Amino acid sequence: MTASDPPAPTDIELAFPTLGRTLRAKLTTDSSPDLRAAFLDALPFESIFSHTMSSGYGLYAPTRIVGNFDSEFTLLSELPVGAVALCTDSYKTLGLYYGEITEPLPETLPLAYVWPEDIEDLRFVGEEIWRSNYMTHEPVIVQVRTAGADREAGR
Numbered sequence: 001m002t003a004s005d006p007p008a009p010t011d012i013e014l015a016f017p018t019l020g021r022t023l024r025a026k027l028t029t030d031s032s033p034d035l036r037a038a039f040l041d042a043l044p045f046e047s048i049f050s051h052t053m054s055s056g057y058g059l060y061a062p063t064r065i066v067g068n069f070d071s072e073f074t075l076l077s078e079l080p081v082g083a084v085a086l087c088t089d090s091y092k093t094l095g096l097y098y099g100e101i102t103e104p105l106p107e108t109l110p111l112a113y114v115w116p117e118d119i120e121d122l123r124f125v126g127e128e129i130w131r132s133n134y135m136t137h138e139p140v141i142v143q144v145r146t147a148g149a150d151r152e153a154g155r
Contacts, residue, residue: 009040011147012112014084014096016140019128021121024147025084025112032071032108039065039086039111044145047094051130057081057099059129061142066092071108076101082114082122094144098126 015022027036047061058076067088076097079085085095085107095107096114114122125140132140 009146012043012084013143013145013147013149015143015145016125016128017143018138018140019125021125023118023122023125024115025082025118026115027112028110030072030109031086031111032069035069035071035086035088035108036111038067038069038088040146044143044149046141046143048139049096049125049129049142051126051133052101055103056101057097057126058101059096059098059126060091060093061096061144063088063092063094069108073106074109075104076107077104079107079110080113082116082119083110084112084114085110096122096126098122 010027012025012027013022014025042063042065045063047063049059049061052058052060063086065086065088069088079097079101081098083097087093087095087108129140132138
């Protein structure tokens with residue numbers, strides 16, 4: 001980074017326009033620097049969240065971020081509520097967790113954590129995506145961006 005480069009963002013937003021909710025998340029330095037850089041380089045992007053079928057309170061959205069990054073892993077069943085994680089090699093998804101996950105599958109260390117004051121909105125989003133997957137079959141679009149990007153674009 002040079003003196004003229006803007007500082008790296010510290011927060012991201014996951015906006016759900018059809019649900020009228022935007023979740024704020026603080027980026028961590030726990031995850032792989034290369035994985036984090038690939039994620040930030042891909043912003044902004046849109047995707048569609050789906051809900052886990054039988055393993056608990058998890059959401060996942062496909063991304064175009066692919067590659068094998070030198071990352072540390074944890075188990076899905078050990079992720080706290082509000083974790084945001086990126087899988088680039090097998091599932092190629094952005095994971096968002098709003099409750100207990102019962103499958104002890106490997107996951108990269110979280111890229112970010114939803115702000116504590118947004119956890120109730122996260123639970124609402126999770127329940128609405130579950131309802132979308134199992135009842136209405138209407139897709140729920142997510143817009144992933146750096147914090148404040150919608151205001152910077154004049155939206």
